[in-house]
Amino acid sequence: MSPDLLTQAFETLELDEPSPGTVVVRLNRPDRLNAMNNTMFDELERVALGLNDRDGCRVVILTGAGRAFCAGFDLADAEHLADLGAMGMLDQQELAARSMLAIRSMRQPTIAAVNGAATGGGLALSLACDLRIAAPAAQFNTAFVKIGLSSGDLGTSWLLTRLCGPAVASELGFTGRMVLAEEAVTIRLVNSVSAEGALMDDCLALAAQIVANSPGGVQMSKRALQMNMEVGSFAAAIELENRGQALLTRGTDMPEALAAFKEKRPPRFTGT
Known part of the structure; x- marks a missing residue:
């Protein structure tokens, strides 16, 4: 991957590539529990769009510096x-919302490594990712109603309902109560909870499993899974899937996978 984005200095973010194809984006305002401000919204959008254009970037892990994931909008x-x-x-809302849309729209799978509190906009940020892995200290709440705002913010009402179901989403949205890590698993808010100190290792291991697969296959899988949350019929879902499979058979990864199977060796995917 071209190193230019990784070597840029950001005011609220840090970027790192711990292994080929896996980029870690770390919210870096630990003294404010990584609370969001307009600079962070702008930088998140720019980084998401920049990484989306990098063919060498295969998985993005989003996490927070210090003891929090993200405490939502900075009340200061x-x-x-x-x-x-x-x-x-409206301009303020759209600035914030563009960052969430940019993250959700990335062609690469995104993993939220939730190392601590993810509240309000922090919850929305974790929801914008494809997968969520929690540390034992992780906790989540909608928070918006606690400060006189709506839980319909930054995509939360749409994503939370689809992850947890309408009844659970309604309860969390109306009460703003805190959800701890173990409960988050049971209500399908997160995929799993890591052992103490193992969060980033678990996320990197998950990323490695994804990176080992065909880049095009993974990206088209993400597109199908996301788009088919929005279509209104089984027939429309099948149509989208058919187009994706037809496109992928025109590339080099599927023939390479078949050849590797016959030759009893690992495939060498290129994404072309």
Whole structure:
């Protein structure tokens, strides 16, 4: 992968490539529990769009520096929100929402390594990822209703309902109560909980399993899984799947996989 993005200096983020094809994006405001501000929204969008253009980037892990994943919008910057006009507040919302959309729209699978609190916008950020692995200290809440706002923010109402079901999403959205790591597994909010100190190792191991597969196959799988959450019929889902499979058989990875099977060797995928 071209190193330019990895060597750029960001005010609120740190980037690292611990293994070929796997990029870690770390929220880096630990003194503020990685709370979001407009600079972070802008940098998240720019990094997501930049990594999306890198063929060598195969998996992205998103995590937080220090003891929190992300404490949501920084309330120290929130006092002016009530003074914004309607269009000014819409601009503010769209700035924040673009960062979530950019992350969710990445062609690479994204893993949220939730190392601590993920509240409000932090929960939304974890939901925007494809997979969520939690540390024992992870905790989640919608938080919005605690400060007079709606849980319909930054995609939370759409994603939380599809992950946990409407009844659980309604309870969490109306109460803003805290969900600890073990409960998060039972309500399908996270995929798994790591042992103490093992979160990043588990995420890197999961990333390695993904990187070992065909880049095109993984990317088309992500597209089908996401898009078919939004279509209205089985027939439409099948149509989308058919197009993806037809495209993939025109590349080099499927013939390589068949040849590797016959020759009893690991496949050498290129994504071309």
